[in-house]
Amino acid sequence: xxxxxxxxxxxxxxxxxxxxxxxxxxxxxxxxxxxxxxxxxxxxxxxxxxxxxxxxxxxxxxxxxxxxxxxxxxxxxxxxxxxxxxxxxxxxxxxxxxxxxxxxxxxxxxxxxxxxxxxxxxxxxxxxxxxxxxxxxxxxxxxxxxxxxxxxxxxxxxxxxxxxxxxxxxxxxxxxxxxxxxxxxxxxxxxxxxxxxxxxxxxxxxxxxxxxxxxxxxxxxxxxxxxxxxxxxxxxxxxxxxxxxxxxxxxxxxx
Numbered sequence: 001x002x003x004x005x006x007x008x009x010x011x012x013x014x015x016x017x018x019x020x021x022x023x024x025x026x027x028x029x030x031x032x033x034x035x036x037x038x039x040x041x042x043x044x045x046x047x048x049x050x051x052x053x054x055x056x057x058x059x060x061x062x063x064x065x066x067x068x069x070x071x072x073x074x075x076x077x078x079x080x081x082x083x084x085x086x087x088x089x090x091x092x093x094x095x096x097x098x099x100x101x102x103x104x105x106x107x108x109x110x111x112x113x114x115x116x117x118x119x120x121x122x123x124x125x126x127x128x129x130x131x132x133x134x135x136x137x138x139x140x141x142x143x144x145x146x147x148x149x150x151x152x153x154x155x156x157x158x159x160x161x162x163x164x165x166x167x168x169x170x171x172x173x174x175x176x177x178x179x180x181x182x183x184x185x186x187x188x189x190x191x192x193x194x195x196x197x198x199x200x201x202x203x204x205x206x207x208x209x210x211x212x213x214x215x216x217x218x219x220x221x222x223x224x225x226x227x228x229x230x231x232x233x234x235x236x237x238x239x240x241x242x243x244x245x246x247x248x249x250x251x252x253x254x255x
Contacts, residue, residue, distance in 0.1 A: 024219055027158050028148035034165045037204055044104065044175060046251035053092060053233075054081055054250035065089040065127070065234060074237075080106075083121060083244040085237045091127050095230035098255040101125075101178040106246045107141040109171025115147045116140065119170070121245045122157065122236035125180050125197060128215055128228045135195060136216040137176065139236070139245065143167040154206040156197065157216050162206035173248070175202055179255075183212075185227035194224070 046052055053061045056079030062072035065088055072090035075082040107119035119141035127134040136157040140147070142165060149155065153174075154162030168174055179198040186192050194214075199207035214222040235247065 022219065027150075027217075027220065029150045029161065030148050033146075033149055034152075034154075034162050034206075036165045036167075044102065044249055046102070046249070047253065050102075050251040050253050051094070052251050054247065056080070056248060059090070061093055062090045063093055065091050079248060081247045081250075083235075083237050083246070085244060087237070089234055089237050091124075091232040091234040093232070095232050096126075096180075096252065096254060097182045097230045099178075099180050100253040100255060101180065101233070101251075102175065103178075103250045104173050104175050104248045105139055106173050106248075107170045108244075108246075109169075111141055111170045114145060116151060118145050119245055120238040122234075122238065123176065123178075124216075124234035124236065125178065126182060126195070126215075126228070126231035127234035128226075128231055134215050134231060134234060135197070135212060136236075137178065137197075137199060141167070141170050143169050154199065154201040156207060156210065156212060158218070159213055159216070159222055160207060160210050162199075162201065163208065164204060164206060166201040166204040166206060168202060176200070177203075179209075182230070183224065183228075185224075189227045191224050 057076070059072040059074065059076060059081070064070045064072055073087040074084045074090055103123060111119050121139040123137040123139055124134040125137055138151060138153055138155045138157045140153045142152040149161035150158055152162065152165065153167055177200040181196040183195040184192040195212040196209055197207055197212065198209050212222065214224040216222060
């Protein structure tokens with residue numbers, strides 16, 4: 001077969017494959033399953049140059065995603081922030097570019113459900129706007145809960161599985177420590193350098209300076225479809241039926 005014809009056939013095959021991705025399952029990866037490790041104790045105190053995003057008392061640093069002119073309406077009690085699925089997602093008032101972020105989260109001890117329906121939430125490392133949620137670091141109970149590996153806790157959802165499974169038991173506090181490097185774009189909107197992320201999950205490295213393919217997509221491959229600058233950070237009120245998650249001790253250092 002002629003070389004040009006081979007190239008054309010390959011291009012058509014690739015195009016057909018991309019357009020065939022019309023179901024959520026098309027981008028679910030189940031193997032290899034990350035090994036299980038036991039996390040040790042870590043230091044969680046905010047350093048002196050950190051911006052405290054949640055101090056256990058108020059949600060002054062957060063607003064509603066549905067209407068950013070309105071305050072966030074999740075529940076604050078006993079130093080803990082609990083998801084309220086009725087009021088929807090929340091995001092920071094401020095926008096950030098490059099940063100170090102610390103956040104602690106807890107799945108209820110009596111959690112029920114399986115797979116993605118077991119304590120599902122998400123930390124969006126840069127919330128890029130309506131119709132394009134941003135870059136999601138998955139929050140989920142995967143202590144003894146099988147799901148597709150690029151959708152388990154510690155994954156960059158539907159992109160990169162965690163290096164290991166560092167989940168603690170339901171009812172115990174978990175921690176994410178994140179180093180986020182925002183993407184850069186050329187004047188024509190093309191990508192100059194992709195977003196990169198490093199994540200420690202309960203003190204264990206699970207994402208090692210990973211280059212991202214673009215903002216999260218539930219269906220189809222992630223891609224950079226529009227340039228953006230500094231963005232808020234978002235917490236997700238997922239629509240599953242499991243008990244709501246809680247967060248505490250959220251702080252950030254701009255880099």
